[in-house]
Structures are given as C-alpha cells and as structure tokens.
Amino acid sequence: MSSTPTDxxxxxxAALTKVVDPELRKPITEVGMVKSVDIGADDHKGSVHVEIYLTTSACPKKSEIIERVKQAVVDVPGTGTVTVGLDVMNDEQRAELRKLLRGDSREPVIPFAQPGSLTRVYAVASGKGGVGKSSVTVNLAAAMAARGLSVGVLDADIYGHSVPRMMGTAERPTQVDSMILPPIAHDVKVISIAMFTQGNVPVVWRGPMLHRALQQFLADVYWGDLDVLLLDLPPGTGDIAISVxxxxxxxxxxxxxxxxxxAAEVAERAGAIALQTRQRIVGVVENMSGLTLPDGSTLNLFGEGGGKVVADSLSKSVGADVPLLGQVPIDPALVDAGDTGVPLVLSAPESAAGKALNEIAASLASRKRGLVGMALNLDTVARQG
Structure with missing residues (x-):
C-alpha cells in the first residue's frame, strides 16, 4: 500500500526532528529552522522540497546543513527527488531564537555563575609562560570531548592567544541577534579574541577592557549545556585571573x-591566588617531565620533582589535598600537533604524552561536583600572636 502525500x-x-544544527547542536525543528515541507503530486509524486531558514546569510555551515537535511529525507520510505532551499531569518526570528536559547533576560547572564549550574569550570593557570599551559588545555578539552562530554574552551590569554591554531580552526563566530555562536573544532566549542582580530594584530588593552572582554565571552557566547568549560589563562596572577x-x-x-x-616556585604563586579568591585548586599537572631516549632511559632536561613540590606546597597552603594529577613527558609530536591543529590525544593517543594527557582528562571528567562553587572559608589575614 503506497503512502499518501499526507503520510x-x-x-x-519526523525525519527532520533528527537533523541537528552543527552550530546550535539542537534539532532544526526545535529552533525554528524549518520553513516549509512540500510534497510533489501526480507527475512529481514522491518528490520532496524542504525550505530551511539559516540564522544568517553568511552561515558557515550552510553546506553541512543542506547535506544533513537531504540525507535524513532521502532515508524516508517513499521519497523520490529531494531538494533543499535556503532562506534567512529576519531580525524578529533571530530575536526569538536568542530568547529560546538564552531566555528573555535584558542583560546577558553568565550561566556558569548561576547557583544551579552543573558545568565544571577549570581555569588553567601557570606562573610563567612557556610551560605548555595552552597545549595541556586543548588536549584535555579534546580528550574529554572524545569521552562524550560537552566541552568548551575559552582562550582567556588575550595577549598570547594560541588556542584556535592548536584546535585547528580559523572560523569566525556567527552572531545571532546579540548572541555569539562559537566555532566547533574536534567537538569542542572554542572562543578566542583571535577570532575577532585581523591577522596577527596584537591586542593592546588595559585591565577594564580585559575584564569586559572576558565577561562578554562568558555571557554573550551561546555555550549550550556544557559539562566542562576550560579557560586558558594568561601566565601569572594579573587582571584576568582576578576577573575569573x-x-x-x-x-x-x-x-x-x-x-x-x-619554575615550580613561580607556579606556586599562581596557585596560591586561590587563598585570596577562595577558589578550589583541582590539582597540578607537570608538563615536560622528561624525554625518553632511544635506549629507554629518561633525560630530565628540565630537572625533576617540580610538580610534586607545587602540589605539596599548595596542599599545605590551602589546608586541603592538592594532587599531582599527572606528569606529561616531552614529546616533539606534541609540538607538531599544536601546529597542525589536531591535539595529540587524538592524533597519537598511544604515545607516552598522549596517554598521560588522556589519563588526566579521565580523572577530571569523572569528578563529582564536590566543593565546586563553595567558599574555602580560609582566613588570609595573618593572626597576631
């Protein structure tokens, strides 16, 4: 029995409800992107034409959306020729989409600062530059995303931004009404000031502008329902660390x-900022912990023991256990991975450094909420004897 046009x-x-927008990560039927569905009659029996609304005319994912829609409709029994047309949302539709996704609040709010937020936010800090903080950040993000978590990375190193290259994305964010849709690379949502500047132009800003930029990245960007957000902080204990x-x-x-x-002594200062801000220290990662030689021995190019020293010192300072989460060996492939835009945990997961990073990501991914969002109640003022 053949199906009717109505059927x-x-x-x-029904098939379109399974088509997920690659930027919004929601079914196109839920976000008002299906304009119309027309079924051919008589001489065009079984032909289907689907009209889709794009959020903007410059939507970078239009080809991917067309392909996803076609594939979903072709798989429906009884369909013949399938065509997809495109239209663009008007200002009113974009405003409705923003309200649907972010609520009707006049002022954007930071979802991760709300009492009910279940997103684990990790601010990746270092006392000095050149310790591989950004490499650790992007690899942990990619590894956790590969484990099925919803992950975002905010490149908060405004002056020394490097995350987009390391994640292999040169895409620009899409703006819908007053909301920013971040590019997605290796299933990780990524935002960086590099996406808003031309070429390799340096960012010359002072404290208040840095604070405002960070606030916009947290509030105006549509992050969706994240399990984990990683912030790649600039080295040291300056404005951005305080703003976070x-x-x-x-x-x-x-x-x-x-x-x-x-380097460990400097790193202690970066961690000890938690005493002033009353934040929890989740742990320490020792990077560049040794180079494995062809004969199997290890050459400690940068000494040894720094990570353990930092972990022990911070444990004493905050009065709580600060674990050494892992030691990542020196691996030239880690440098190559950063340049090619494919994190080592994806390109060479069985390498020594890849395994170490994956193990750290697994320990962070499996953590419960614990004390997240709770003050440490530490008295940072020295008592008089």
Whole structure:
C-alpha cells in the first residue's frame, strides 16, 4: 500500500526532528529552522522540497546543513527527488531564537555563575609562560570531548592567544541577534579574541577592557549545556585571573608547571591566588617531565620533582589535598600537533604524552561536583600572636 502525500509529509517532518544544527547542536525543528515541507503530486509524486531558514546569510555551515537535511529525507520510505532551499531569518526570528536559547533576560547572564549550574569550570593557570599551559588545555578539552562530554574552551590569554591554531580552526563566530555562536573544532566549542582580530594584530588593552572582554565571552557566547568549560589563562596572577574569580566564583584552578624547581616556585604563586579568591585548586599537572631516549632511559632536561613540590606546597597552603594529577613527558609530536591543529590525544593517543594527557582528562571528567562553587572559608589575614 503506497503512502499518501499526507503520510509522506508527516514522515519527512519526523525525519527532520533528527537533523541537528552543527552550530546550535539542537534539532532544526526545535529552533525554528524549518520553513516549509512540500510534497510533489501526480507527475512529481514522491518528490520532496524542504525550505530551511539559516540564522544568517553568511552561515558557515550552510553546506553541512543542506547535506544533513537531504540525507535524513532521502532515508524516508517513499521519497523520490529531494531538494533543499535556503532562506534567512529576519531580525524578529533571530530575536526569538536568542530568547529560546538564552531566555528573555535584558542583560546577558553568565550561566556558569548561576547557583544551579552543573558545568565544571577549570581555569588553567601557570606562573610563567612557556610551560605548555595552552597545549595541556586543548588536549584535555579534546580528550574529554572524545569521552562524550560537552566541552568548551575559552582562550582567556588575550595577549598570547594560541588556542584556535592548536584546535585547528580559523572560523569566525556567527552572531545571532546579540548572541555569539562559537566555532566547533574536534567537538569542542572554542572562543578566542583571535577570532575577532585581523591577522596577527596584537591586542593592546588595559585591565577594564580585559575584564569586559572576558565577561562578554562568558555571557554573550551561546555555550549550550556544557559539562566542562576550560579557560586558558594568561601566565601569572594579573587582571584576568582576578576577573575569573569575580565572574565565576565556582571556577577551580588547574596549575601547570614544569619539573624545574625555579619554575615550580613561580607556579606556586599562581596557585596560591586561590587563598585570596577562595577558589578550589583541582590539582597540578607537570608538563615536560622528561624525554625518553632511544635506549629507554629518561633525560630530565628540565630537572625533576617540580610538580610534586607545587602540589605539596599548595596542599599545605590551602589546608586541603592538592594532587599531582599527572606528569606529561616531552614529546616533539606534541609540538607538531599544536601546529597542525589536531591535539595529540587524538592524533597519537598511544604515545607516552598522549596517554598521560588522556589519563588526566579521565580523572577530571569523572569528578563529582564536590566543593565546586563553595567558599574555602580560609582566613588570609595573618593572626597576631
């Protein structure tokens, strides 16, 4: 018994509910992107034409959306020729979409600062530059996304931004009404000031502008329902680190250091900012922990023991256990992975560095909420004897 045009129309509509927009990560039927579905009659029996609304005319994912719609409709029994047309949402439709996704609040709010937020926010910090903080950040993000978590990375290193290249994306964010849709690379949502500048132009801003930029990235970007958000902080304990503690009090600090004791002393200061901001330190990662030689021995180019020293020192300072989460060996492939835009945990997961990073990501991914969002209640004022 052949299906009627009405039956086919209903079946096509049902199939479209399974088509997910690549930027919004929601079914196109839920976000008002299906304009119409037309079924051919008589001499064009079984032909289907679907009209789709794009959020903007410059939508970078239009080809992918067309392909996803075609594939979903072709698989419906009884369909013949399938065509897809495109239209663009008007200002009113974009405003409705923004309200649907972000609510009707006049002022954008930071979802991760709300009491009910279940997103684990890790602020990746280091005392000094050159310790591989960004490499650790992008690899942890990619590894957790590969485990099925919804992950975002905010490149908060405004002056020394490097995350887009390391994640292999040169895409620009899409703006819908007052909402920004971040590019997605390796299933990770990514935002960086690099996406808003031309070429390699340096960012010359002072404190208040840095704070405002971070606030916009947290509030105006549509992150969706994230399991984990990683912030790649600039080195040291400057404006951005302070702003993070003010904007997302529940963010936890992840300290990256090298085995060198001199670097470890500097890293301690980056972690000890938690004493002033009352944030929790989730742990320490020792990067560049040693180079494996062809004969199987290890050459400690940057000394050894720095990560353990930092973890022990911070444990004493905050009065709580600060674990050494892992030691990542030196691996030239880690550098190549950063340049090619495919994180090592994806390109060479069985390498020593890839395994170490995957193990750290697994430990962070499996953590419960614990003390996230709760003050440490530490008295940072020295008591008089």
């Amino acid at each position: 086919l129309h209903a079946a096509v509509r 503690s003010q904007l997302i009090p529940g963010a936890e600090i992840l300290v990256v250091t090298t085995p060198q004791l001199a």
